[in-house]
Amino acid sequence: MHAYRTHHCGALRKSEVGETVRLSGWVHRKRDHGGLLFIDLRDHYGLTQLVVEPEMGFFADVERVRQESVIRVEGKVVARDADVMNPNLPTGEIEIRISSFDVLSEAEELPLPVFGEPDYPEDIRMTHRYLDLRRETLHANIMLRSAVVKEIRRGMEDKGFTDFQTPILTASSPEGARDFLVPSRLHPGKFYALPQAPQIFKQLIMVSGFDRYYQIAPCFRDEDARADRSAGEFYQLDLEMSFVERQDVFDAVGPVTRDTFAKFAGDRKVSTYPFALIPYDEAMAKYGTDKPDLRCPIEMQVVSDHFRGSGFKVFASILDADPGHEIRAIPAPGGGSRAFCDRMNGWAQKQGLPGMGYMIFAEDEVKGPLAKNIGPERAEAVRDQLGMKAGDAAFFLAGKPEDFLAVAAKARVLIGEEMGITDKDSFELAWIIDFPMYEWDEERKKVEFGHNPFSMPQGGLEALEAAKTDEDFLALKAFQYDLVCNGYELGSGAIRNHRPDIMYKAFEVAGYGKEVVEDKFGGMLNAFKYGAPPHGGCALGLERIVMLLADQENIREVTMFPMNQQAEDLLLGAPAEPDEASLKEVHIRVVQPITEKKV
Numbered sequence: 001m002h003a004y005r006t007h008h009c010g011a012l013r014k015s016e017v018g019e020t021v022r023l024s025g026w027v028h029r030k031r032d033h034g035g036l037l038f039i040d041l042r043d044h045y046g047l048t049q050l051v052v053e054p055e056m057g058f059f060a061d062v063e064r065v066r067q068e069s070v071i072r073v074e075g076k077v078v079a080r081d082a083d084v085m086n087p088n089l090p091t092g093e094i095e096i097r098i099s100s101f102d103v104l105s106e107a108e109e110l111p112l113p114v115f116g117e118p119d120y121p122e123d124i125r126m127t128h129r130y131l132d133l134r135r136e137t138l139h140a141n142i143m144l145r146s147a148v149v150k151e152i153r154r155g156m157e158d159k160g161f162t163d164f165q166t167p168i169l170t171a172s173s174p175e176g177a178r179d180f181l182v183p184s185r186l187h188p189g190k191f192y193a194l195p196q197a198p199q200i201f202k203q204l205i206m207v208s209g210f211d212r213y214y215q216i217a218p219c220f221r222d223e224d225a226r227a228d229r230s231a232g233e234f235y236q237l238d239l240e241m242s243f244v245e246r247q248d249v250f251d252a253v254g255p256v257t258r259d260t261f262a263k264f265a266g267d268r269k270v271s272t273y274p275f276a277l278i279p280y281d282e283a284m285a286k287y288g289t290d291k292p293d294l295r296c297p298i299e300m301q302v303v304s305d306h307f308r309g310s311g312f313k314v315f316a317s318i319l320d321a322d323p324g325h326e327i328r329a330i331p332a333p334g335g336g337s338r339a340f341c342d343r344m345n346g347w348a349q350k351q352g353l354p355g356m357g358y359m360i361f362a363e364d365e366v367k368g369p370l371a372k373n374i375g376p377e378r379a380e381a382v383r384d385q386l387g388m389k390a391g392d393a394a395f396f397l398a399g400k401p402e403d404f405l406a407v408a409a410k411a412r413v414l415i416g417e418e419m420g421i422t423d424k425d426s427f428e429l430a431w432i433i434d435f436p437m438y439e440w441d442e443e444r445k446k447v448e449f450g451h452n453p454f455s456m457p458q459g460g461l462e463a464l465e466a467a468k469t470d471e472d473f474l475a476l477k478a479f480q481y482d483l484v485c486n487g488y489e490l491g492s493g494a495i496r497n498h499r500p501d502i503m504y505k506a507f508e509v510a511g512y513g514k515e516v517v518e519d520k521f522g523g524m525l526n527a528f529k530y531g532a533p534p535h536g537g538c539a540l541g542l543e544r545i546v547m548l549l550a551d552q553e554n555i556r557e558v559t560m561f562p563m564n565q566q567a568e569d570l571l572l573g574a575p576a577e578p579d580e581a582s583l584k585e586v587h588i589r590v591v592q593p594i595t596e597k598k599v
Contacts, residue, residue: 216235240536241535251274
């Protein structure tokens, strides 16, 4: 018999009744039922119930053993009586009457409970992550993550992609976040950067003649953590393809994404392929965000004309003040109660806005201060445009769209949830396309790249040369796209700018001269001078995919060893102060930040 186990703790069934078996695992739970002692023994695979009878010589030892101690038992498999079977447990029809018992590793008193999974402070969970990972939900999340990676790899290989690894110690890449820097011992005063993404390398792979690349790539960005973004490091499905247009990229990664979601979605619905294509401008107009939650059917509309020159002076004067000002309406089907409208208005104030005006639509009139001020004819015109019925409401926001759209987007989602019209049991995937090539940098008063600077502008060199004013450049679109799902950006990509002449011009528009491009991106630029294929690709965040499938709201719940929100590894104590010898070896001297003295 094997030294530790003949079966794992999720394997035994009625067919093994009568066999003598050996199991090893953790003491998950103990229960004393009238002299009989019951133990739920747990390992990676599941739970098996053990029964210890009082006459056994080791009974007292079993009574003393703490939860989460590791034990080895031997005993006979017996069938449970019908009234004590556990239908929720794969091993619920049997139990083990143990005849021998050994403690392989005694557990001290636990700082963190494993059984029952109560909420616990994050600092304790992160410090004792090895205990946290024993909890059923988190253990299942990590196994789901592994299964998702396996499915993605299978899908990519079936699509003809080859897995290549790219360097970790490299030069800085233009991904928009801060780099993590690694000092060089051999080259004093010089630093490597950990890759924010394999962007440049995957493009060089295409230039090197490899047609379809993918990688489950580690990425490193020194940016603050939030619920849907890890601090420091994350993994992404990274891919690139040669001789492709945008639709070719969609047709490669879209079905793999759809099949992955469908495999692990359970009873939840998943968008059929092909996914919807939503231009960026349309997404901002209808949903107020470039990562809309399409489970909510509500679409915003511009209703400025109904308020222009109206009796509601506040909105009319806002429209007169600037041609870029708008009045947006957020329909609220079924929201036509004063209590709900007042609650939403109060919510908007907590978000930093003055509030949200509203109209309530009855059978033969439109109610509310806004309707009263603009008059019944205009109010009915608003009803007609929005398609409102009796019992519905609509909320209104005014001013520069960029000043209120973030709140409007949240309001739209909140209304959908409050009114019960958001389909929570679905995954709605869509591509957001036609992103602006450039955006206006208000602080520096100049045109700047709006997205990845290596994206191909729509219209190519001709479009760049035809544009003369800032407004012309801001109107240019790029072959850039995002994949979104349920209000999250899953990934981003583009058809790349593979021509040096277009690259020089694109950077020139953003205020970067030829010498800057050659200094910062000379490796890739030089490669393009020796024959570069048209190419494109994208990258999807692995943790976000798993987070959605696991029905979690925090990315740390699907990451095995995450850092906390302050980018600290509480388990191993990183970041830590290095000793002087280590610093000297890499030619580094630490200068502490100057802090102002309190008076």
